[in-house]
Amino acid sequence: MWRSVLLHDFPDHNIRSFQGLPGTLSPSSLALSPSEGTVLIAPGRTLHYVLDAPLLEVIGVSCLVRIKHPGPTVTSSLPILRVGDEFTLGLEPLTTSQALVRVRLHRTWHDIGQLPNPRTHLAELRFDWHTSGKTYLRVDGRLVGYHDALSRGSRLTISDVSFGAPESLATSSDPHYQLGEFLVRAQSRRARWPRRQATAVRKP
Numbered sequence: 001m002w003r004s005v006l007l008h009d010f011p012d013h014n015i016r017s018f019q020g021l022p023g024t025l026s027p028s029s030l031a032l033s034p035s036e037g038t039v040l041i042a043p044g045r046t047l048h049y050v051l052d053a054p055l056l057e058v059i060g061v062s063c064l065v066r067i068k069h070p071g072p073t074v075t076s077s078l079p080i081l082r083v084g085d086e087f088t089l090g091l092e093p094l095t096t097s098q099a100l101v102r103v104r105l106h107r108t109w110h111d112i113g114q115l116p117n118p119r120t121h122l123a124e125l126r127f128d129w130h131t132s133g134k135t136y137l138r139v140d141g142r143l144v145g146y147h148d149a150l151s152r153g154s155r156l157t158i159s160d161v162s163f164g165a166p167e168s169l170a171t172s173s174d175p176h177y178q179l180g181e182f183l184v185r186a187q188s189r190r191a192r193w194p195r196r197q198a199t200a201v202r203k204p
Helices: none
Strands: 001-009 023-025 039-040 047-068 080-081 087-093 098-105 110-114 123-128 136-138 142-147 156-163 177-188
Touching: 001 047, 001 110, 001 156, 047 080, 047 087, 080 177, 098 123, 110 123, 156 177
Parallel strands: none
Antiparallel strands: 001 177, 023 047, 039 177, 047 123, 047 156, 047 177, 080 087, 080 156, 087 098, 098 110, 110 142, 123 136, 136 142
């Protein structure tokens, strides 16, 4: 059964206007201020959501992320999304016109596809993986990467979701990006799931 773990489309300027399984935003995440449908992710500015109870026996992950990199090219490693301790999605420098999309599953990195270097609009990345090994990467709706045996038979544990690198210091030279609408879903062998919560907007 597929369920939404965390989703946000930044309908207003309140970072708390999200939906997801029961959990808590980190204190530093609560300080983020969305603007014009995006939020800046940078060293010292990460979005980190910790689930009240970890998801066990996860056999599928589906992520949709809209991002925009501020520079003309990706010049260094750029962590985009981490789901638990066993799944990471990021970008690596490739050419002046392309960035390499990589995913880490169970400590092993895999090259998945390529992303045109940042343009003036948000790029939509959709990544789908299943324990059968079938893996898809789509950019702006177009299939750019496919594997039929990636980490076949693996099962994941999801305890949190983070955008950026929570361990980075504010003084770090790590790159930054604009994060727009995102959706993280998971499929588990467990029959029962925690009930999803919708966090109401808190008026100032």
